[in-house]
Amino acid sequence: MDFVSFLIQVLNSLQYGLLLFLVASGLTLVFGIMGIINLAHGSFYMVGAYLAFALTGMTGNLMLAIALGLPLAFVFGAILEWALFSHLYKRDHLEQVLLTYGLILIFEELRSLAVGDEVHGVTIPELFSASIPLSDNLSYPVYRLVISVVCLALAGGLYWLIQKTRLGMMIRAGSHDRDMVKALGIDINLLYRTVFALGVALAALAGMLAAPISSVYPGMGSSVLIISFVIVVIGGVGSVWGALVAALVIGFADTFGKVLLPDLAGLMVYLVMALVLLWRPEGIFRKG
């Protein structure tokens, strides 16, 4: 591998890592901070991608679709929380697994009934459709770089929200001791509804942003589910920075695994996970 290729592969790793963070960010909130085992995370991602497809078809522009889709996803999350998840906080993890697994099946069926089983594409907005030449024959799509910037902004925003704001403080306190927070006069139900809805909106945002590069197809949710859990667990459950670092580590492991050790590429991500957990069973950034 010559030096230029190496640099491009580093760029690929960073970009893929940031995309993975975006995909896992919703799960960081719902699983990491609220402590719900949410297997339907991939379904929310899929809902986002299909929303992007449907709304881009109607409005003719992905940016507009995202602007419309985000509030829709937020409301959808709030309704789900009210109808289903709010009954589960005090129950066993197994019941959360059962519910969210059921949701996967329901969302897949609904998707099949509503839009069918074909593969669809979403067009990249005109503004970002260019490519930047990197070498004599390879160029880099601007849209991918835009996604990276959005991911960084999102990571910063989430960190600020959870660690630096009063709302974040309440959320962290709530995940620690629900009853005490309630006793202090905080409306924990509303708080949790908001956080859950935010988690769903983030998962949907990931799906919407990824739709133009990943295309929109049945079963796309399951392709991101496992990797999202891997990232949240490696990063240290509940840590936003941890998830970001973990996503980047996985980005590098996957990219260079494919190039340098193609026979082990499928194993690479899980090898890294095992090593990190041996080194730090609580994940990279888990506090106390």
Next chain:
Amino acid sequence: MKKAQTTRRTLMQAMLGAFASVLAGALLPLGAAQAAEKIKVGLMLPYTGTYASLGTAITNGFKQYVQEQGGKLGGYEVEYSVVDDESDPSKATENASKLVKRDNVDVLVGTVHSGVALAMAKVARDTKTLLIIPNAGADELTGPLCAPNVFRSSFSAWQPAYAMGKIVAERGHKNVVTVTWKYSFGEQSVAGFKEAFEKAGGKVAKELYLPFPNVEFQPFLTEIASLKPDAVFVFFAGGGAVKFVKDYDAAGLKKSIPLYGSGFLTDGTIDAMGGSGEGLMTTLHYADNLTNPKDQAFRKAYAIAYKQQPDVYAVQGYDAAQMLKTGVDSLKGAKFDKDAVIKAMETAKIDSPRGAFTLSKAHNPVQDIYLRKVEGRDNKLVGVAEKALADPARGCRM
């Protein structure tokens, strides 16, 4: 909405079928004694998950042929038992056994996913049930695992890829990089391509594999850019195919390094590629604008019955029914006799919409492989890449 349509359609088909059988009964009073004979067909196909649309197309094609025969095959009523295999190999043995043992089917028809089909073939061999595979392309099914009671109406992974190897060499490319998922269908496609391409004097510079179903292609595009081959050959299907073609185009590689693929790259995926697929050349046993009258009649009838254009999967389902009919015809109304059916199927000449084909010794179609080029929303026929190409059926002792 969709449900309601299906029901209405089913109802109409049922009425048509009933009408036809009444008519046949009136014209052929002697046939009345045979009306009790039925054949039980077990459809084991994916109706949910990634391959759901393929399973539906195959079912539609199969039922269309039965409808054309007046709702019967060779004079026998057809009774369906349907199972959704979910493209899940871990449930395949149980599902297939259920059809054979509980529903007592005479013939199994399925499936799309090769892993599931391998398990079905095992059940078919163990229980000596007739099996017709309407898609799954794993070479083994008509290779080392071939069996007298296992037939295929589709193709082997080797066939389209081998045809492409010759084409790419003829087009003057000497040095090619291949990319596919690391699973048997991908590996068999690359092997078929390599065999023909290197025989014609080309050289496969590097075989790149990524774990299935990973679709992060960027590291490989970087590698291709630095290797600078004359051309790239890939096998991908579905969402992965769309993403690869779009990424390849967005990386600017399409301009300098031509991309070729085994046909599934551009089947059912062209719209989603949004222009990135334009001009791509692929090889397959079907194309969108064949000129034979059989295909034109088939497409017309299919479009009327199902309100959409048929694809290669529908053709394979249609031909599975045709193969079964040829077999059943030989019974002349007697009780279902598997050995007689097999014997008749082996020598059948199937008048397929793809063009007539016969079956090899290992029961795989000996068929023309077409070179197609993406133009607009179609895989336009360019020419015949290989005439009457037979899978080598390596490892088949039959």
